[in-house]
Amino acid sequence: MHGAQPDPRHDPQGFLRALFDAAVAAADPLRVGPPHLPPRSKGRLVVIGAGKASARMAEAVEAHYGPCEGLVITRYGHARPTRGIEIVEAGHPVPDAAGVAATERMLRLVSGLGPDDLVLALISGGGSALLCAPAAGLTLADKMAVTRALLDCGAPIDQINTVRKHLSRVKGGQLAAACHPARVLGLMISDVPGDDPAVIASGPLSSERSTPDEALAILDRHGLDLPEAVRSALMRRSSVVPPGDPRLTNVQTRIIAAPSRSLQAAADLARRAGCELRLLGDDLQGEARELGAEQARMALSLLPRVRADGRPLVILSGGECTVTRRGDGIGGPNAEFALAAALALDGVPGIHVIACDTDGVDGAAEIAGAIAGPETLPRARAAGIDPGTALARNDAHGFFGAIGGQVVTGPTLTNVNDFRAVLVVPG
Template sequence: MARDPHDLLLRLFRAAVDSADPATTVARHLPDLPRGRVVVVGAGKSAAAMARAVEQAWPGVDLSGLVVTRYGHAVPTRRIEVIEAAHPVPDQAGAEAAQRILQAARGLGPDDLVLVLISGGGSALMTAPAPGLTLEDKIRVNRLLLASGAPIGVMNRVRRRLSAVKGGRLALAAAPARVVTLAISDVPGDDPLAIASGPTVHDPDAGADLSNAVRMLGPDLPEAARRLLMQTPEPLPWFDADYRLISTPLMALEAAAQLARAEGITPLILGDAIEGEAAGAGLVMAGIARSAAVHGAPVKGPAVLLSGGETTVTIGPAKPGRGGRNTEFLLSLAVALDGHEGIHALSGDTDGIDGTEDAAGAIIAPNTLARARAAGLDPRAVLAAHDSYSLFDRIGDLVKTGPTLTNVNDFRAVYIT
């Protein structure tokens, strides 16, 4: 059966994204209504879409509250206020939103409900500096983290230590009200403490030694942040968390796998928590794809290798070009495959934005390198300069969806015909 690989890959990506649409997932996980008040707060790229889904599921309920989402990700709501702020580097709007969210959660009673809507990006969007820190300190730390190549777990431990809202502090502010969290996971392993840095879950790592992170962040780390990261803080009070994962990366991969099977294609899910350098992951994936194409192992074509997770791009001293981890992964994959026939791939961030660019990711085909060279580009040099976005933009292979209003991390599909 002849298939258009480009169309197939786009449909697989859309199936993954649609599986995490708040419009169809939020209502299934809502708690029972309380005797008292309902206050809705939240943060993340999906926060506004989740808030709208709550309003639609509870049309007659007296709701109040506010959520903060990324610029361009707001949707109309009637009872829950939506605030837009910056991501991935925090700004004043996010800092003010965090203070208002803390204030909305305080002063409630045991008969009241605080419904917390959490999704990827919430860590940067809901920024409340710990005592002794300024917003500028937090912004500088965040920039250093993004350029460090540190695993997301290390990033989030640093963010929690420097925050007045993360690591369970939002839930503590809401006590004695009941707190229920609905979360869309964008992190490898779906650890609630890592999703938006866990504002409503207890942090057992609150006293962890972060001296290695301090060394990784280097001499540009603000002195106030350095002091806090080197201290061993007092442990926070223990509390139970009603935490409900409504969408996850694995669920998205399974949705894509279901579509592949319907198309007569064998899906192989390699994992939803692949981390490491994006370029290195591209090399590894090329080896697996080439083995599948030549030897039929680990799967015989027609097949699609599906994976998720969050790779990183470590920026050296030279000024980088334009690119995100998905386009860097794809360019590395294309270079390693070197035009191997019968292998096509898509990699994209399910929120529709790869890093800070306006594309979700891109698509490669056996002729990608030849087309890039015909356009006057040297793919290996472009990869070394971290300028992958520019290459795919030049040859017209970017995938642009606009904000999807959800986020279940990166989606990668390698199609072996």
């Protein structure tokens, strides 16, 4: 971040956007990647990867080493220029044929490597969908159906990834096992609570303790109606790699960017602007509308204090909210958080909210999220838009699009989960 920053009192929404931009900049692979790159060894260096940030990570690798051999898979629209590493774009959040074909090519690329070779694996959020190799007996259509059902029911990411692992030939440590006996160094950008490498992108480099029975229990808990082939696949023994498997002996993983570090960058900016901080953590989960209303109530409870002492206050949080689809809107957990917060605030002066996904994609929409303030509900009602109806329909993106409240960044080329800030100013 360079130059003068917006003042929280005079330009509250510009200031909130500056906080979000600081969080994204702190996770730029070109900034955080090079310090973790090892010296080149005598063997082959093969670069592989998957995720929304993987192409930018590959760009950082080649800026350090020069042209490299390799293949990474990223979301459509997230490619970057590279000289040796091939970038393939594929479907996200629902996998597609391009992802399946690229994953098969990746598995062939790492086969036959020796102990002197190094596989540099660039893994970030989004890799679960992009790195797709259906287990035996399953088709791409089966995997697509499972993914859509899990996303629509509001299941938390750890449950979604547990199911994905047992329906895959690359997740749950299987990609790393395919590289054996080569050494594997995984550089990872975390988009999950706790920054667990076994959860990021469904753990392609990490051993797995869960069982197919646990995956079945998750499907049953949510009452999902799925193709019979999916249930049959989970009744068989899956091919995830158990702890202690010798094929993972030479595997290392490093978290090079994480939600906590991005929140800290935003917190540092807020402090420099003279704000008091409430940092709620980087791992908040739950229904987006419930969390939005909860943080709005917290801001309302703090408003008298802020007015009394004259110092702005910022409530920061990260994590990954979910949306249970109830209507026909295109949803988006960050936009839904902001809409629920706006409804709870009901136009009270002095409180503004931003909620954005750091990858620039909120749910399935090419929109980072939304920003709301005292003018949000009056502006909507003046335009004949009912905010309560929009929330009931999961149409927060449509709501903010109609009143100019969307935050649109395009691909940010990183992914450290959701960013939320509530600013309370004296008035």
